[in-house]
Amino acid sequence: MAALVEASDLKKIGIGLTGFGFLFTFLGLIFFFDKGLLAMGNILFLLGLALTIGPRSTLSFFLKPRNYKGSLSFLGGILLVLFGWAVVGIFVEAYGFFVLFSGFFPTAAVFLYKVPVLGWFLQQPFLVSVINSFRDRRVPV
Structure with a gap:
């Protein structure tokens, strides 16, 4: 039987802020x-990340x-988004997000496989091949 991990209040707030960051960005x-x-989404995402994993872990x-x-x-x-260059900034930011967080995509995919619809x-076969290509590109820690 798997033990349940209890999240602290700060982690719950951090997860909520991260979710709102994605919502505002969307x-x-x-x-x-x-x-x-876009600026609010970015700020909320960074604050949520810092509260979820801790400021020291975020910086490291x-x-x-x-x-x-x-x-x-x-x-x-x-x-760039904060200074008003939203279109250019969001593309630069998306590239950085992809480079930074691509190692977490397979873990997120396993979670999303369990969501009913x-x-x-x-x-579907096409998406499975795309997800597997991310799994093959991970850098060992």
Whole structure:
């Protein structure tokens, strides 16, 4: 029997802020690169990440030598969005997000396989080959 992991209140708030960060970013994209929504999404995502894994772990994640390229792209994209270059900033940020978090995509995919309707959709042959290509590119820790 698997033991349940109890999350602290700060981690619950962090997960909520991260979710709202994704929501605001999505809404910013839907509303034709709205600078305000994109900036709020970025700020909420970073705050949520810091509360979820801790400020020290967040800094060490972004400052690892193998993550420099992704960190610079991601944080540079956030700065571009904050300074008003929303379209360019979101593409730079998306590249950095992909480089930084691509190692976590297979873990997220395993979780999403268990969601009733979404799991069936993700098990289609084309998507399985795409997900497996991410699994093959992971860098060993």
